[in-house]
Amino acid sequence: MREQTTTYRITDMATSERPRERLAQLGAQSLSTAELLAILMRVGVAGENVVQLATRLLNSYKGISGLHRAPFEEVCEIHGIGQAKAAQIKAALELGHRLTLEAPDELPSIHSPADAAALVQFHMSALEQEELQVIILDVRNHVLRVEPVYRGSVNTSQVRVGEVFKEAVRRNATSIIVVHNHPSGDPTPSPDDVAITRQIVAAGKLLDIQVLDHLVIGLNRFISLKERGLGFNA
Secondary structure: OOOOOOOOEHHHOOHHHOHHHHHHHHOHHHOOHHHHHHHHHOEOEOOEOHHHHHHHHHHHOOOHHHHHHOOHHHHHOOOOOHHHHHHHHHHHHHHHHHHHOOOOOOOOEOOOHHHHHHHHHHHHOOOOOOEEEEEEEOOOOEEEEEEEEEEOOOOOOOOOHHHHHHHHHHOOOOEEEEEEEOOOOOOOOOHHHHHHHHHHHHHHHHHOOEEEEEEEEOOOOEEEHHHHOOOOOO
């Protein structure tokens, strides 16, 4: 005889414990991260309801940020996940990231290094290799665009400074903020980071585009080279 397996669905749970019903009654903000994931995944596995599955998944990656950084193929291999659930999870995380880049009424403004870091931290901290991006700003420090410029080792022999300013010049921007990530999670600036910052700042002066800062993004933290006085010396 074939062994019967049971799939645990949200509808198998007591009504008072169902995440979807609780979301409808109390709002999404009242649910735990595991419950929100459970709504996305819909079904659990034999011996484990969907909330328990979501909890196990979060524990495996030490939270939602770890799950965000995990490669798609690796998440697919987790027992009870598979390609469909992994795709739903990754899609939801990316939608959350894109929401931070959109403002229906006005463009986001940058008033501090923390504002700039918050704009890119979620996405850039999950990248598996270095990427240099430029936050392009108007005269009131409203974000016009976040422009990917270069992927690979950020050093003076690889990065063409002219590419850093290409989109800013096209948009007649008044200032930019340069950001790049360290996949190791440690945002401590390297000598190459400082050297490329000096080159970018010097080029900005020639183009009359102010370089407000260069941020290095790590895991849940960042470093401002401007605040450290690295590469911005007159």
